[in-house]
Amino acid sequence: MLIPSKLSRPARLENTVVRDRLLEKLSTAGNYRLALVTSPAGYGKTTLVSQWAAEKDHLGWYSLDEGDNQPERFATYLISALQQATHNHCASSELMAQKRQYASLSSLFSQLFIELEQWQKPVYLVIDDYHLIANPLIHEAMRFFLRHQPENMTLVILSRNLPQLGIANLRVREQLLEISSQQLAFTHQEAKQFFDGRLDTPIEQTESSQFCDDVAGWATALQLIALAARQSSNSPYQSARRLSGINAGHLNDYLVDEVLDNVDSNTRQFLLKSALLSSMNDALIVRVTGEENGQMRLEELERQGLFLQRMDGSGEWFRYHPLFGNFLRQRCQWELAIELPAIHRAAAESWMAQGFPGEAIHHAMAAGDTAMLRDILLHHSWLLFNNSELPLLEESIKALPWETLLERPKLVLLQAWLMQSQHRYGEVNTLLARAEQEMNAPLDDTLRAEFNALRAQVAINNGEQEEAERLANLALDVLPLSSFHSRIVATSVQGEVLHCKGELTASLAVMQQAEQMARHSDIWHYALWSLIQQSEILFAQGFLQAAWETQETGFRLIHEHHLEQLPLHEFLLRIRAQLLWAWSRLDEAECCARQGMDVLAGFQPQQQLQCLALVIQCSLARGQLDNARSHLNRLENLLGSGPWHSDWVSNANKVRVIYWQMTGDKNAAANWLRLTPRPASADNHFLQGQWRNIARAQILLGDYQPAEIILEELNENAQRLQLRSDLNRNMLLLNQLYWQSDRKSDAQRVLIDALELANRTGFISHFVIEGEAMAQQLRQLLQLNTLPEIDQHRAQRILREINQHHRHKFAHFDEGFVARLLNHPHVPELIRTSPLTQREWQVLGLIYSGYSNDQIAGELDVAATTIKTHIRNLYQKLGVAHRQDAVQHAQNLLKMMGYGV
Structure with missing residues (x-):
């Protein structure tokens, strides 16, 4: 309020x-x-x-x-x-x-x-x-x-x-x-006008000008001169001389002599007591000062010029001039020290009567009245909590003795939720355990269940699935329907536990239940959380279109209830980006990831780790390795800044390992493998992702046998748990293992299965990210003309994406390839006698990959006119006249070198 x-x-x-x-x-x-x-x-x-x-x-x-x-x-x-x-x-x-x-x-x-x-x-x-x-x-x-x-x-x-x-x-x-x-x-003219409006006896222009000069036009000093002239025997000249050269920091003595000592005792008491209020109206004044006609008293002080200001047009609210108010509060501390607690207590009661518990808390703390503070918190703390008055609640909880909290365990629960809301998970259980140990009487069943619901949330945040499940079940067995907030928390934790166990169908049903409970109680952030969890489950099951539709429901909820700036909005944007990436809608995916980072702009930079990994993933899918590297530097700095959830670590490691694969950085992969702990199991899609990272690093290092063992076990678990998206990813990595270990028939078999499964998942970028090795296999499959029509269309789409983003990055037309080509016994004589420069070979590779002249210029960071010169030269050396002839010539060279193009 x-x-x-x-x-x-x-x-x-x-x-x-x-x-x-x-x-x-x-x-x-x-x-x-x-x-x-x-x-x-x-x-x-x-x-x-x-x-x-x-x-x-x-x-x-x-x-x-x-x-x-x-x-x-x-x-x-x-x-x-x-x-x-x-x-x-x-x-x-x-x-x-x-x-x-x-x-x-x-x-x-x-x-x-x-x-x-x-x-x-x-x-x-x-x-x-x-x-x-x-x-x-x-x-x-x-x-x-x-x-x-x-x-x-x-x-x-x-x-x-x-x-x-x-x-x-x-x-x-x-x-x-x-x-x-x-x-x-004030100018001289304004000073004259000022005194004429305040003094019964006008003063001469020269006198008012002198007063104005003496106080350098300071309006407050002019007001004090006029006030002293009306209320004391001192002449305006004496007041002006005393105020000459004074500043706001040295007014106390003057205000005592010229203001407080010149009002009657009742007015003095009224001024000192009322000054404790930051703002005041009739009801507050009556309660704090004991005056029966507070409004009339305020208006009288205003007429006397005692630095009282109206704060609204209706005249109901007043406050003292800041200088005068600060002075009065200091004097009140000294003159009314004994009465001060009672005055603050009266102020707190009056603010409460007008419906301002936050203002009342300040006065209750100033009064040192722990009983009053306790009662305000018991009745109004959740209103303040939901309005994010967390610092005020923290301060007020700290002002209560520990014994008072033990007498009212709901206040202990409040303090624990304050810790939870600030991600101080480690402190929550310590606080609750201490409270239960030191309470004189045991907790009633409902309150113990609310403790357990909170503990369950902390446990799942810490990755302690079994403990979270036990506590959530204990809470739900006891909690009455009226404890709707704790019931929603415990139900949501149950759904998360099932998710982590890989029991996706059951988890989906529980999360749908939690969503309905949250909607019924208008707890929209928990409804959104439940929708996000449902989308993740559907994605893992391979139902990407259903996941998309669930996300759309989440975005509508955000719009309808203005949840745009909640951190959960970033979570929804992030999983939307993951889905768009899978479908190779890279620009949209990166846009969503960057929007998620914008949502978290006001939080710690570490919170942006997941979206940053997605931005890198988009760069990798485009083959933009330099761009990926610049973002990876930041990601690696963030990874070293604290403990992370296993899902966060897995996603961050994924882009690192793929980058090492693309750049052939075996040293980085070997160092990472040596330092990375192995998950205890692969029973959910979080852990499957980290095991895939390990297998990919092993493939890069040529350790095919341990990688194959990992991938076969991952596939067994994925099939058992119906983790179809993970199964699709595992197949693609197994395909790379077979291809690189020269088991070409096994590689082809697994690739065909992966293409068939992709009809359900819609995966594109997961194929594209494997680059030239994937392109060669897809060309061979297309030449065989044995794929079903729908798989053939997907293979052609994937091949187009690789041609656009990746082919020139890999096997052909780099320095090593050109050296081998020139030493090949069947290389055309024209190339031997009129060799291309390295830059011309690069341009030929980009032409073969389908790049336009402008795109080639952008890729090589040179002017378009320079590219035209390179193209003209290489056409002449190759003896071709058109781009299509150059593409055919490049394709013949690749076939000669053993690439199935």
Whole structure:
């Protein structure tokens, strides 16, 4: 629940000086990205901008306090302010902010900008007191905001210091409007107008000008002079002399003498007590100060000029000027030390009565009232948890004695879920075990079951399948239907366990059940998680089209419930990329992988490991080895940064081993094999992948016998568990083993089986990645003309893909091949007498692979005109006139060298 006063424009005060010269400057703000008003406290920043904003319809106002350093809170208020400015036009962004469904502030702002561009009217956002922001994540997000905000938007920032927003660049590009303390300082004319509106007896122009000069036009000092003149026997001259040269850091003595000591005792008490509230209304004032007419008291203080500011047009909410409020709070700590806990307790009770548990928690902690804090958490912690108020919950849990947590085990469970939500899995079991050991009374059955559901989630995260299954079953045997969150967690864990065991059909049914439970309870992230798991299962079973359709359901769920910025969105994009890669839709696959990396941009870089592996996989499928190598460097750095799930390790190792295969790097493969532990089994598709990596490395090293043993066992397990996609992959690797060990008939038999199975899986890139060796075998099969029609079409498609991406990378027309060719007894005499240069051989190989002139130029990184010269020269040396003749000539040379083209 948002505090209305933080989103309200300050109301215009009576007798406020209208500063036409500055308002005229601000009238051009719509021409700039940023209007920046900076000065020390008390120069009238807020008053000036509120005057300018008074007549603006499409303007949002956001007043900051120290609590806004939490990014989620900052985002929620900022977008709510823009909702006011645009009359609720940014509904999708607001919902994402409220549900915390975004990976970073930048990603949330990207969605916001889409809606703001559709608004198509000038819109302004004022952020007051930006100097209170110290969180670098917010500074970084606001720099992004300024770089990408729509042209129809102007951001107005009020700050005591120069904000860390990269404003130098805006200044150079003339996109910055600046108003500094020098410009905000009152002129002589404005000072005269100011005193005329506040003093019963007018003063001369020369006197007001002197006062203005004495305090360098500081508005707060002028206000103090006027206040002292009304409330004490001191003359304005004495006040001016005392304030001459003073700054905001040395006001305490003056404020004691000239303000607190000059009000009656009741008013003094009222000021000190009410200052503990960051903002206040009638109900809060009545409860905290004991005054019966809080609203009237506030309005009276406002008339007296005691630095009270209205925060909204209705006049319901007020706050003290920051300088005066800080001063009063410091004095309250000293003068009312004994009463302070009771005042904070009253504030907490009043905030709770108005439905603001977060504000109440701050006061309960300040009061040191652990019983009150405990009760607030027991009744409202899950509301705050679901609103991502995690730092506040962490702080409040730490403020409670351990004995209090033991008396209320639900608070122990809350603390454990806080750890789980921050991936501090190792701490969860330690905490729960300690709590159970030290509790005076045993847990009731329901709470123990909720403990077990959480423990089951931790266990499956750690790869402890048997323990996760045991705990999930224990939880579901006891949990009542009303404990829907824990029941969904435990059911989902059951599905994951079955998935890991390779019991895919059973796992699919459980995940479908978990999805329905989550949808029924509106827990959308668990519904999405269940859909992702279903898609992975269907993929493993070889039902790729069904997996695609399940993914489509997941994408619809994300769109309907604004889940775009959840990390789970990256997971869905990643498995969509895997499917697109399998079907050789490489551009789309890479796009999905990169979108997944964008979703995780606000998280630790390690989280991007899986999508990065997919980007590399796309490069490898295209034969772009240099590009793959540059990404592999980053992937290998990430691999060394921490422990990973077996699936993550397997996918990362897969692209490394394939790269070593393509580049013939046997040393890297041998080193990896020596250091890589062997999985205990191959009973699921996660472990099958790592065993395949081991077999591929062994084939590269010529260790065919151990690789064959591995692959035969993998096939047995894949057939038993109906892991059809893994079976298809295993066949292709077994084909390479037979081919390289010169068992050509076995290789052909396995390849035919793999092509037949691919009719179900739709695999293309898994064949393409094997390169020239695969191409030679497919050509032979096509020449035999014995394949069924559907298999023949697939073989032709795969061959076209290899021709486009891979053939020139492998056996033909490199230096070694050319050397052997020139020494062949049947080489044409024309080639002996007029040999091609190495670059011309490369060009011939690319022509044979189906590359256009422009593609050849791009591949060799030379100008197109240079390629034309090379082609003209090689045509002349070969005695051919056309591209097709050159292709035929190259094909004849390859046949002569023993390649079945």
